[in-house]
Amino acid sequence: MTQFDGELSPPFEIVEPASWRAPIIFNSPHSGSVYPSEFLNASRIDLAALRRSEDSFMDELIGGLSDQGFPTVRVNFPRSYVDVNREPYELDPRMFTGRLPSFANTRSMRVAGGLGTIPRVVGDGQEIYRERLSVDDALGRIEALYKPYHRALRRLINKAHQAFGTVILVDCHSMPSVGVSRDEPRRPDIVIGDRYGTSCASLLPDVVEQIMSELGYSTGRNKPYAGGFITEHYGNPASGLHTVQLELNRAIYMDERRRERSPRFAQVVADFAALADALAQVPLGDLGPFQAAAE
Template sequence: MTRPGRKTIDAFAHMPLFEVLAPAEQRIPFVFNSPHSGRIYPNDFLAASRLDEMTIRRSEDSHVDELFAFVTPFGAPLLRANFPRAWLDVNREPYELDPLMFDGALPPYANSRSLRVAGGLGTIARVVSENMEIYAEPLSVADALQRIETVYKPYHERLRALLGTTFETFGFAVLIDCHSMPSSVRALPGRIRADFVLGDRYGSSCASELSEAVHGFLTAEGYSVARNKPYAGGFITEHYGRPTRGIHALQIEINRGLYMNERTLQKSAGFHKVAADLARLVHHISTLPDAGLHPLPLAAE
C-alpha cells in the first residue's frame, strides 16, 4: 500500500490521522463519529492552497469532537478525524472527484457528476465556505487516489468495525454522525435560524422513534430544531443507515453560534451549556425502549 507524502506524515508525527476514543467497556449501543472536526493542516497542503490557514478552516466543524467527548466515559466510542475536511472528506463517496481539479484523467469509476462535486464539495474539495477556491494549481490524480487509499478507506474500515462490534454486542447499533453548521443557515419556516438540524434521510436511515426522541428532547430544552432541511445527512448517514437490519444512522448539525466565535474559531461561553445539554440528550436516547431498533424479522418465503 502506498503511503501519504512525507510532509503529510510529518504533520501527524505526534497524532494519528484519525483515532477512536474508546471506553474501557462499551455500555450503550451507540457509536459517535466526528468526521469534519480535524484541525491539523499539513504544511504541504497549505503551501498548495491559495487561501490562508484561517480562511481554509471555514469548512471545519470546529470543536465538535470536544462537544461529544463526554460519550467515552458514558460508555460509547467516538471516532474522530484529525485530518481536515478541506484535505479529504470522508462524508462523501470514495471517488466523488471533479475532473477540472486534476492534471490527468480520473479513473473510469470516479463519480464526477454528483451534485456535491458540482458544488465543489467532493471527496477532495475544490472550495471552502462561500465558493472560495482552495488550490492554486491542479492536483495530480495520484495524490487524490493516495489520500483515498491510505486515509479514506481505513477510516471507513474502522467505522464499519465499530458498528459491527456494537451490533454483535447489543443486537442493534446506532450511529450518531456529529457536525456543525454556520449560524447563518436558515432552516425553519420564515427563514428562522435553527439551533439543530437532524438528518435521517427523510426517515430512511433510522427508526422514527430515534429521530422523534432527539427532536422532542431538544425542542423541550428550548432549542429550535429542523428536520432534513437543508441537511438530510451525507454519505455516512445514507450509506450506514439500514434500520430494517438494526443499524440506525442519524446526523446532528449544531449551530456554531451556540458554542463558538465563528470569526476566531474560539469556544464561547455557550460551549459548556451545549455540551451539558448534549450529554443529557444522549442519556435520554440511550434509555429509550429498544423494540423498534432491532432488525426486522425476515419475511417468510
Template sequence: MLIAPDFCHHPAFEVRVPKRQTTPFVFNSPHSGRHYPRRFLDMTRLDALAVRRSEDFFVDELFHGATELGAPMLLAHFPRAYLDVNREPYELDPRMFSDRLPSFTNRQSIRVAGGLGTVPRVVSEGQHIYARRIGFEEARQRIEGIYKPYHSTLRGLLAQTHRQFGQAVLVDCHSMPASIRIGAEGVRPDFVVGDRFGTSASAGITEAAINILRAMGYMVAANKPYAGGFITEHYGRPAKGLHAVQIEINRGLYVDEQTLQRKPGFDALREDLFQFMATLVDLPQSAFADYSIAAE
C-alpha cells in the same frame, strides 16, 4: 495498506473507546479535524484562517462525553478541506486535476458540481483551496491511505456493536453555519436532525433525538436543510438493525465564525449535549421503533 505521507507522524483519526461499551450507540465526528499538514498548507492559496472554513469547529469536543456514557467515538484529525469522508470514495471534480481522472470516479454528482467532492476544490464559502491544479495521485493517496481505513474502522465499530447488542445506532455529528434559515419565516434552527427522510433510522430514534433537544428549549428541525450525507445514507439500514442519524449544531450557539474563538456559551452547550447523549443512549432497544419523549 497505503500510508498517506502527510500523516506518517500524526494519526489521521482516532477511536475513543469507553472502559466498557454499554450501549448500542456509536458517535462519529468526521469534519472536526484540525491538523493541517505543512505540505497541504504549502499547496493552498488560502490563509490559515480561511482554509478552516469547512471545519465543523470543535464538534469532537462538544460530544467528548460519549465515552463516559459507554459509547465509542470515531473522530477525524485530518481536516475536511484536505479530505471529506462524508462522500463516495472517489467523488472528484475534474476541474481541479492536472491529469485525466480514471473512469471509475464519480465526476457528475451535485456535490462535485459545487466543488465539495471527496477531495474538495473549495471551502464552504466557495473559496478555491489550491493555488494550482493537483495530480490524481495526490487524491488517490488520501483516499486509499486515509478515507478507506477511516470507513473500515467505522464499519468495524458498527459491526462489533451490532454483534454485541443486536442493533447499532450511528450518530453522525456535524455543525452548520449560523446563517442557516428555514421556512418562509426564515427561522434559525439550533439543531437539524437528519435521517434521510425516514430511510436511515427508525422513526423512534429520530423522534427521540428531536424531542430531547426540544425539551431543553432548542429550536430543532428535521431533515431540512440537512437530511444526512453519504455516511448517514450508506450506514443506515433500519431493517437490519443498523440506524444512522445526523446531528447538525448551529455554530452561532458556541463559536465566533470569524475568529473561530469559542463563545462563552460553549461549556453550557457541551453540558446540554452530554445530557442529550445520556438520555439518547439510554433508550431501550425494544423502543427504537416507537419511542417518544413528549416535548415540554
C-alpha cells in the same frame, strides 16, 4: 504513502469505553484541524479561510461521552483536504492533471458544487488550489486517509451490531448560523437529518427533537441538511443499523468570527450528555429488527 505519517498521525481517533453502556456511537468527521504543510503550500487561500469549513470543536463537544459508556470517533485531518462524508471517489476532473479512473463519480451534485471527496472549494465557495493536482495525489489521500477511517468505523459498527443486535450512529456536525443565500430562513439551533425517514427508525429523531426542545433548542428536520454519505451509507434500519445526523448551529457554542468557544460551550457539552443519556434509555426492541439476533 509516507507523506502523511508525521503531521497526520493519527489521522483519526476512536475512543472506546471500558464498558459499552449502549450500542450508540458518536462520530465527528468534520472537526479535523491538522493541516498538512504541503496542503497549505498548495492553497491559494489562507488558513483562516480554510478553517471556515471545519465543524470546529464538535469533537470536544462529544469527547467526554466515552467516559459515560459511549464510543467516540474523531477525524484529525480537515474536510477541505479529504472529506470522509462523501463517496470514496466523488472527484471533479477539472481539478486534476491526468485521467481519473473510470469508477470515479464525476457527476454528483456535490462534485458540481465543488465539495467532492477532494474538495475544490471551501464552504463559502472560495477556490482552494492555485493549480491542478495530480490524480495520484488524490488517490493517495483516499488510500491513506479516507479508506482506513471507513474501515475502522465499519469495524466499530459491526462490533456493536454483533454485541447488541442493533446499532445507532450519531453523526455530529455543525453549521454556519446563516446560509449562503439571503433568502434562506433563519436556521434553527439544531437540524436533525435522517435522509427523510430512510436512515433510522423514526423513533430516534423524535427522541432527539423532544430532548433538545426540552433543553431549550429550536429544531428542524432534514432542511437544509438531510444527512450526507455517512448517514446514507451506514443507515439501514431493516438490518438494525440506524444513523442520524445532527447539525448544531455554531452560534450556539462558539464565536464564529474569532473561532473561539463561547461561554455557553460547557452547557452545550452537558446538553449533549443529556441527549446521550436519553438515547441510551430507548428500548432497543422499539427500533425494529435485530439482525444479529436472527443470524
